[in-house]
Amino acid sequence: MATTKHSKQRDAIRNFLISRKDHPTAEVVYANVSKEFPNISLGTVYRNLSFLVDNGQAVKVPCDDGSVHFDGNVMPHYHFQCTECGAIIDLDFNDSKPEKALVSAASNQFDGIIEGSVSFFYGKCPKCSKKQK
Structure with missing residues (x-):
């Protein structure tokens, strides 16, 4: 297994x-x-973000508008994207029952092994929904 050189830029x-x-x-x-x-380049940032994602230290969050965002929270959780301003917000349920129910329902329709799920919720964020009132 190859060792990876420590990088202050990657840490930052x-x-x-x-x-x-x-x-x-x-x-x-x-x-x-x-x-x-x-002196850091945008290419170096992209390479390090890819490294962090590949090594389970960050999550890539692709969005409907074609942009890709990154999340430092690698624990299982859901995301909400505002269709108005594009903001991405974490949705943290107080327990894992919703995720377990979703995985269970999907497992009943699938012969393989489901190890997790990714869901995106869409709508208006609190800030944008207040603008419409």
Whole structure:
């Protein structure tokens, strides 16, 4: 098994993701991490984000509008995307019953082994829904 060289830039990218709840794009990560590492390139940010995703340290969140966002929270949870402003918000249920029920229902219709699920909820976020009232 190949060992991976430690990287301060990768640590900064991961720490930035963990500190955020708004699921930034690679460009937003780059804009913020480049303040600490002015010589970092957008390509380096993309490569490190891919590394973090591939190694279970971040989650890639593809969106309907074609953009890709990143999440530092790798625990199973659901996402909501606002159809108005594009915000991505974590939906954390207080227990795992909804996910277990969904996996159970899917398992009844599938002969394989389901190990998890990804669901996206869509609509208007609280901020955008207040604008319409």
